[in-house]
Amino acid sequence: MSGSSGGGRLASYVAMRVVLAIPMVMVLLTLVFLLMRVAPGDPIQAALGGHLTPEQLAERQAAAGYDRSLMEQYFIYFGEVFSGNLGTSVTDGRTVGQILAENGLPTLVLTLASLIVALVIGLPLGILSGRFQSSGLDTGVRIFGIVTYAAPVFFIGLLAQLFFGVYLGWLPTSGQASPLVQALVEPITNVVLFDAIAAGDWDSIKDALIHLVLPSVTLGLLVSGVLIRLLRVNMIQTLKSDYIEAATARGISGPRIVIAHGFRNAMVPVITVMGLQVAMLLGGAVLTEQTFNWPGIGSVLVQYLNNRDYAAVQGIITVFALVVVAISVLIDVITGLIDPRVRFD
Incomplete structure (x- = not known):
């Protein structure tokens, strides 16, 4: 009976989170719409104003709906978003769907690799810092966490390129792979690593993995600082709990208490915050991709911003906003699955 009740509460909790996400989506889409309208003119005029006659410009503005009132454009924008039409680039004529298909996967690979780096660095350091509070190790880890959190991602990227790429010559500093590998591997997914795996070319796979190291570590360090600081605080609070003292009194070993009891309970708020860090990873990917010449959404977004192609920029940012909301839910x-205490009664 209790299991059925627990399942019902979880279902109600999930349904409530989905319902609450709807106004969040509406607010984000409204902000995107308004921010794109702050700039003077419209995307057609910004991108092609100097290349068209006034008659051609007016014709294209009318076809795109930019000659209508702001309120009419607002409802048209929402209608297009909910119908799956996120806009078309004025610069190159690609739809946002095509842009995502061609450039989205490289950004996803970089983001996931960076998240893995953040977890590999942040989890053990956060646990050790919380376990050995006020020690020299704790002080060093805290300083490392502060520096990685505060340092601009492009600055870390430039230093990494200079040190590991130029001075030591250990790692490549740009691109998904060397020019020869990119020329030999047949492009299927626009991710050289996946294309090399599909071809079974181990030398190309190794080359692509080496090229992924610097950008993923650079972006992963950005999130690891947040993870270290948050996990440390929660580990300290958890290790001072009554049930930890009871486990110690029963003779349970220190490492087992830290991992099986302390770490598990300390991770609940960390998981919540880590979901929000995906937004930071997406934002950091824009600068990281520019720094390391990585052909993802971030690089394309900067190009469209430089070309003042607001239609494409609006569509890409809309996708980013929807991804952040989906991850939040x-x-x-x-x-709710890990900790039943957070579910609604």
Whole structure:
């Protein structure tokens, strides 16, 4: 009976989180719409104003709906978003769907690799810092966490390129792979690593993995600082709990207490915050891709911004906003599965 009740509460909790996400999406889409309208003129005029006659310009503005009132454009924008039409680039004529298909996967690979780096660095350092509070190790880890959190990602990227690429010559500093590998591997997914795996070319796979090291570590360090600081605080609070003292009194070993009891309970709020860090990873990917010449959404977004192609920029940012909301809902659901205390009664 209790299991059925628990399942019902979880279902109600998930449904409530999905319902609450709807106004969040509406607010984000409204902000995107308004921010794109702050700039003077419209995308047609900004991108092609100097290349068209006034008659051609007016014709294209009318076809795109930019001659209508702001309120009419607002409802048209929402209608297009909910119908799956996120806009078309004025610069190259690609739809946002095509842009995502061609450039989205490289950004996803970089983001996931960076998240893995953040977890590999942040989890053990956060646990050790919380376990050995006020020690020399704790001080060093805290300083490392502050520096990685505060340092601009492009600055870390430039230093990494200079030190590991130029001075030591250990790692490549740009691109998904060397020019020869990119020329030999047949492009299927626009990710050289995946294309090399599909071809079974181990030398190309190794080359692509080496090229992924610097950008993923650079971006991963950005998030690891947040993870270290948050996990440390929660580990300290958890290790001072009554049930930890009871486990110690029963003779349970220190490492087992730290991992099985302290770490598990300390991770609940960390999981919540880590979901929000995906937004930071997406934002950091823009600068990281520019720094390392990585052909993802971030690089394309900068190009469209430089070309003042607001139609494409609006569509890409809309996708970013929807991804952040979706991840936020997913993290709430995962948290509800891990810790029943957060569910609504």
